[in-house]
Amino acid sequence: MKTALICGVSGQDGAYLSKLLLDKGYQVYGGSRDAQSSNFENLNRLGVLELVKLVSISVHDFRSVLQVIMKVKPDEIYNLAGQSSVALSFEQPVETLESISVGTLSLLEAIRFSGLPIKLYNAGSSECFGNAIEAVDENTAFRPRSPYGVAKATAFWEVANYREAYKIFACTGILFNHESPLRKERFVTKKIIAAACRIAKGSNERLVLGNINIWRDWGWAPEYVEAMWLMLQQSEPEDFVIATGETISLKDFIIIAFEYLNLDWTKYVSFDDSLFRPTDIEKGLANPQKANNKLKWKAKIKSRNLIELLIDSELNSKYL
Structure with missing residues (x-):
């Protein structure tokens, strides 16, 4: 052991x-x-x-x-x-x-x-x-x-x-x-998923965000x-x-999440300049080929599937 x-x-x-x-x-x-x-x-x-x-x-x-x-x-x-x-x-x-x-x-x-x-x-x-x-x-x-x-x-x-x-x-x-259902809401992905699910359940809140024109590999x-x-x-x-090798924008992350819940994101999202970071990474692009070759590891779950898993978990209070 x-x-x-x-x-x-x-x-x-x-x-x-x-x-x-x-x-x-x-x-x-x-x-x-x-x-x-x-x-x-x-x-x-x-x-x-x-x-x-x-x-x-x-x-x-x-x-x-x-x-x-x-x-x-x-x-x-x-x-x-x-x-x-x-x-x-x-x-x-x-x-x-x-x-x-x-x-x-x-x-x-x-x-x-x-x-x-x-x-x-x-x-x-x-x-x-x-x-x-x-x-x-x-x-x-x-x-x-x-x-x-x-x-x-x-x-x-x-x-x-x-x-x-x-x-x-x-x-x-x-x-x-x-990401996963265990993320805290200080992470923007969890903040988006949690707010979108509350809105889908009837909350009249607005989701307030900073810069959504960033691209990440999630x-x-x-x-x-x-x-x-x-x-x-x-x-x-x-x-x-x-990494997964697939990069999407935070804006696309929001759109996919709200569409999965049959919501128009533009009706619920507003922006606050104070949430912008002093310096930020505009785009994250990854080549995980070495891990694929040497570790025989390859990500199976990518952006859209990930977002759907996070929403389903949030709605059903399940920790996958």
Whole structure:
């Protein structure tokens, strides 16, 4: 039986990854800053809360990380911890950089110090790339346009450095946007889906948004956590872009969602300039061919199917 430690287990990806690993027969430890009082609602929604062994770990604190690693002795560590909102990173840039870059460095250094043969997965982000003129892959230069993107780029190079310098099995999954019913409403996709469903049920509210002329590659989170696991099953550690390869505009996302509910989106959506970010990525284009070839991973659920799944889940209160 393999043992996995998931840092940031309470989030969307942490919950789906927990379920995946448990289904594969792993012993799963879920790390959170305060395991006694943290909200593990997502684990509960997926029916796995009682099966995950919860541990308190502060990834900012090297001593805390080392203590947990020496106690648990995991075969695999999944670093999903850190501030996860691009919009919030403009309001809390210091917290964002510290939670992501210092947390990643603590894990790497603790693995090195422990001497244990631990494999590390690090959660990267497409935000590292910035605007894409053409589809990006693992060799595309980073040009981040948010504090969040800067923090993720920093963590990426920390992982690459420890892999090269100390031969640690550490890799980064450069994941493009991936959604699920577990998303919080601070994420624009969830905000749109939740509001559209309430309006379909009779609410007279308006959906207030910022810039909808952005293009993103949106995928299905339960599929993306499988790619994380596959990266740690390879003979050599490598970084991978994980995406569907299909990009649509946020405006099209809105249109598809409202049309699925037989609504005219123009009657319910208004705009607020204050919701625009200081800098934003206009278009995200991805080439996940390396993951297709080496991991044998390919996204099955793309934009329209994803939106329909999210709406059906929201209307029926199901967590898929």
